[in-house]
Amino acid sequence: MITAQQLHKAFKTKTGTVKAVDGVDFVAEDGRITGLLGPNGAGKTTTLRMLYTLMKPDSGRVLVDGIDAAQDPAAVRRVLGVLPDARGVYKRLTARENIRYFGELHGLSKAEIHERARVLSEQLDMGEILDRQTEGFSQGQRTKTAIARALVHDPRNVILDEPTNGLDVMTTRAMREFLFKLRDDGRCVIFSSHIMQEVAALCDRIVIIAKGRVVADGTADELRERFGKPNLEDAFVSAIGSEEGLLA
Numbered sequence: 662m663i664t665a666q667q668l669h670k671a672f673k674t675k676t677g678t679v680k681a682v683d684g685v686d687f688v689a690e691d692g693r694i695t696g697l698l699g700p701n702g703a704g705k706t707t708t709l710r711m712l713y714t715l716m717k718p719d720s721g722r723v724l725v726d727g728i729d730a731a732q733d734p735a736a737v738r739r740v741l742g743v744l745p746d747a748r749g750v751y752k753r754l755t756a757r758e759n760i761r762y763f764g765e766l767h768g769l770s771k772a773e774i775h776e777r778a779r780v781l782s783e784q785l786d787m788g789e790i791l792d793r794q795t796e797g798f799s800q801g802q803r804t805k806t807a808i809a810r811a812l813v814h815d816p817r818n819v820i821l822d823e824p825t826n827g828l829d830v831m832t833t834r835a836m837r838e839f840l841f842k843l844r845d846d847g848r849c850v851i852f853s854s855h856i857m858q859e860v861a862a863l864c865d866r867i868v869i870i871a872k873g874r875v876v877a878d879g880t881a882d883e884l885r886e887r888f889g890k891p892n893l894e895d896a897f898v899s900a901i902g903s904e905e906g907l908l909a
């Protein structure tokens with residue numbers, strides 16, 4: 662379970678201060694897919710970066726399985742798998758070597774790494790690419806490698822920044838199935854997207870973020886009811902107060 666409590670993060674730029682995240686609160690439960698939905702620049706990536714300990718909040722608290730990320734970031738990382746926005750796959754290594762490297766960083770044995778690579782490559786349909794050097798991989802192949810690498814230590818919590826970004830229809834469908842499987846295993850899955858249809862298709866719970874704040878939070882049905890709209894798209898427009906972000 663991942664809890665974000667009153668997260669704030671501002672960046673100083675040459676032209677002033679940008680409040681990227683301005684009081685974000687939500688709880689992502691186990692066995693659920695929680696989607697952070699918001700237009701470009703809403704603060705999704707910054708929120709996720711604080712959740713996975715890459716960035717310290719100016720104020721507020723992150724708890725992962727009850728562990729305070731500020732007090733014990735290493736323990737948080739052990740129970741977390743992360744697909745960051747920059748996939749960062751090592752291009753001199755094969756996909757399997759990328760997975761192995763992360764497994765070694767997590768202190769897994771050779772046998773454990775071998776088994777996890779087998780299971781993940783099967784689930785992500787990576788058979789043909791597993792032993793290819795990743796240089797020249799397509800976006801989808803890089804994303805799969807980065808996901809397999811992120812999950813090598815079988816974490817209970819999974820955070821994915823725009824996991825279907827740039828994927829074709831078939832790969833997106835396969836990715837959805839994969840995320841459903843993670844959920845059905847009882848994991849806590851959080852992902853971000855600016856594509857409403859994507860979030861609607863995948864999420865049990867939707868957290869709508871605009872201008873660094875949570876403007877609505879609930880199931881698709883709850884959001885439709887709350888805004889008195891027949892479909893999620895209209896509810897989303899009402900929640901964020903404009904049509905920006907719909908033109909995915």
Ligand SMILES: Nc1ncnc2c1ncn2[C@@H]1O[C@H](COP(=O)(O)OP(=O)(O)OP(=O)(O)O)[C@@H](O)[C@H]1O
Nearest residue numbers: 672674679681700701702703704705706707708855
């Ligand atoms: N390192 C930084 N320095 C300055 N401003 C930043 C930095 N990181 C993020 N921002 C600003 O914070 C705001 C939120 O950015 P963030 O990347 O979190 O949004 P996002 O919701 O993930 O957007 P997108 O859908 O476009 O990826 C934006 O205005 C962005 O320009």
